[in-house]
Amino acid sequence: MRGGQGAAEARVLQFTNCRILRGGKLLREDLWVRGGRILDPEKLFFEERRVADERRDCGGRILAPGFIDVQINGGFGVDFSQATEDVGSGVALVARRILSHGVTSFCPTLVTSPPEVYHKVVPQIPVKSGGPHGAGVLGLHLEGPFISREKRGAHPEAHLRSFEANAFQDLLATYGPLDNVRIVTLAPELGHSHEVIRELTTRGICVSLGHSVADLRAAEDAVWSGATFITHLFNAMLPFHHRDPGIVGLLTSDRLPAGRCIFYGMIADGTHTNPAALRIAHRAHPQGLVLVTDAIPALGLGNGRHTLGQQEVEVDGLTAYVAGTKTLSGSIAPMDVCVRHFLQATGCSVESALEAASLHPAQLLGLEKSKGTLDFGADAGEGASQGYWAAWPYL
Amino acid sequence: MKLIILDHYSQASEWAAKYIRNRIIQFNPGPEKYFTLGLPTGAFLDGEGAVDRSGESRQQGPGSTPLGCYKKLIEYYKNGDLSFKYVKTFNMDEYVGLPRDHPESYHSFMWNNFFKHIDIHPENTHILDGNAVDLQAECDAFEEKIKAAGGIELFVGGIGPDGHIAFNEPGSSLVSRTRVKTLAMDTILANARFFDGELTKVPTMALTVGVGTVMDAREVMILITGAHKAFALYKAIEEGVNHMWTVSAFQQHPRTVFVCDEDATLELKVKTVKYFKGLMLVHNKLVDPLYSIKEKET
DSSP states (O other): OOSHHHHHHSOEEEEESOEEEETTEEEOOOEEEETTEEOOHHHIIIIIOOOOSEEEEOTTOEEEEOEEEEEEOEETTEETTSOOTTHHHHHHHHHHHHGGGTEEEEEEEEOSOOHHHHHHHGGGSOOBOOBTTBOEEOOEEEEOSSSOSTTOTTSOGGGOOOOOSSHHHHHHHHHOOOTTEEEEEEOTTSTTHHHHHHHHHHTTOEEEEOSBOOOHHHHHHHHHHTOOEESSTTTTBOOOOTTOOGGGGGGGOSOSOTTOOOEEEEEOSSSSSOHHHHHHHHHHOGGGEEEEOOBOTTTTSOSEEEEETTEEEEEETTEEEETTSSOEEEEOOOHHHHHHHHHHHHOOOHHHHHHHHTHHHHHHTTOTTTSSOOSTTOBOOSSSBTTEEEOOTTO | OEEEEESSHHHHHHHHHHHHHHHHHHHOOBTTBOEEEEEOOOOTTTOEEEEOTTSOEEEOOSOSOSHHHHHHHHHHHHTTSOOOTTEEEEESEEESSSOTTSTTSHHHHHHHHTGGGSOOOGGGEEOOOTTOSSHHHHHHHHHHHHHHTTSOSEEEEEOOTTSOBTTBOTTOOTTOOSEEEEOOHHHHHHHGGGGTTOGGGSOOEEEEOOHHHHHTSSOEEEEEOSGGGHHHHHHHHTSOOBTTBGGGGGGGSSSEEEEEEGGGGTTSOHHHHHHHHHTHHHHGGGTSSOOOHHHHHO
8 A cells, every 4th residue: 555545544663672774873763654664753743643552562683774786686595696487486486485574575587698688588577566465676786798708607607798889779679678777797897888877867767887807997987987986805806906096986086977876786794705705895995885686586485405406505504515516606695694793793883784785776766755764654564565574673 | 939949950950850750740630630841951051961863962951951851751761660651842942944853943942852651642743844834834833832731830941141931032031932043142142053154054033932821831940051141140040031031030920939040040149059959958859759650550
């Protein structure tokens, strides 16, 4: 139930005995919800002269905004980059399972794939509101194929592409219609990338820099053209060098458009980024840090060996290896574990850790009025869904 | 009058809260018989530990605000000893032209520091609307609401350094009713710091209950704490009834209680203070035994 006549009649739910994240602080305040939105209780009291219809005691827990995961390749055996007939049920399964990890909105991510895969899969994953059934889909994150050969990481070399003369048409031909797309990761050093970045930005698609050998200058120019995000900082890019910090240098660049905040994804699973590196990034630019899982299909499958498509993967706790080797096969730490690890590794406040997984991704996508926050008017839902979630007491 | 003298602000606040608690419980309110309570608002200028919308605590130094009293009342509710289910409240005043959700409005003050913490039903609270289209009609309607509720059982108020009650500044008629008042320049200047120091942003008018309105209450309790209120207290109780010190009107009310701390008595005659301190044994019987609704349930 959203807005209109119906909302005024909807039940008013009051969460008591809790601490809520609001305005960057954890406050001892009740949280009021009605009709899928966070409600202003003072307005309810003085204007409508109403009390809550139902009260729920939160036992002193923290009520945090739902986490937003902008980079997740699959999970629970589901691979978003696989062109099956029923992509929808795979997405729904992941959407349902990540709720218990506090994620209420996400961007299913597709790695570098041939055009046929995009044409088949992309139309099957529309933007969708979340609810008790599962986290909401905010739009797809297309990571590749317009990335650097040298920094492709685990992406298949055969399907990498660069832009032809008609750069944006080329992109459209590769991906198909962009209606369901929210984020595109590309390497800005590719020819014609700037017109592509500008075109994507005009269409409201977030452009992210990643899997690239761009130097700092090229990265800054890309930001001027409209790029606003960095895909998994440190990974798949030139390492920080004191005479040319590369993409990492964007965190402290003074050559960015005024008032623009550059956001950067970090995988804080304790494995993919050394805690010291995590701390350097966080201390340099805390406002831009966005926690992502970059989770692979092995997420949530438990310890042991699993077959995922063409790969054999061995899961041991929070790490996944290519079976029989010590090569990392991707991330499998769920978002709430990433938040806890981030908190512990950086020594930051609980508020900062929670914001890195909720407010910051919401700001990246321009959704901070309705998501990633417990401000009045923001989205909310019944129980652990849409806009809020009760965290464990020992957070 | 009863003059109750406690050592410090916190004890005065507690005594006042206990008194209110006992009065409500002994009245035994119910669905057919509400306890009508007149309430003051915290002047942030004198405030001590007031809280605003963002949860920030506003430490302004000691003063004669009802804040300590509200805190104790909230505590009694949280302990299950007191309920506001059958209490109707009428606040004394509100600024004109200030948005209701402005952090400095009296609506905001009452919500953040009292109403949101207790079990009072919103329909039983009444605060003047400073944004009403017809201000005088709003004031008249307020008087009607008080009448309809059966009059006020206990009106709790504070006193300004100039001896005013609510916004009845010096010179206000002692038989005045609820009306629009223009604020004195002193008040506007003092308030400026809560409006980013911009004088143009400070409200210049307020709606206030009249001296006569408060006099109509069956009982009146005035909280006065701090040395800066001492002269006003002296004028109010040791000098004559005078519209320049409007609190003096209560000398002609049959049931008035003044609750003070030591500092507020600094301008009184030693004789007065000794006399009333001597009566504390008797007056303390009003708050001891302290009643609880828990007993009523058993």
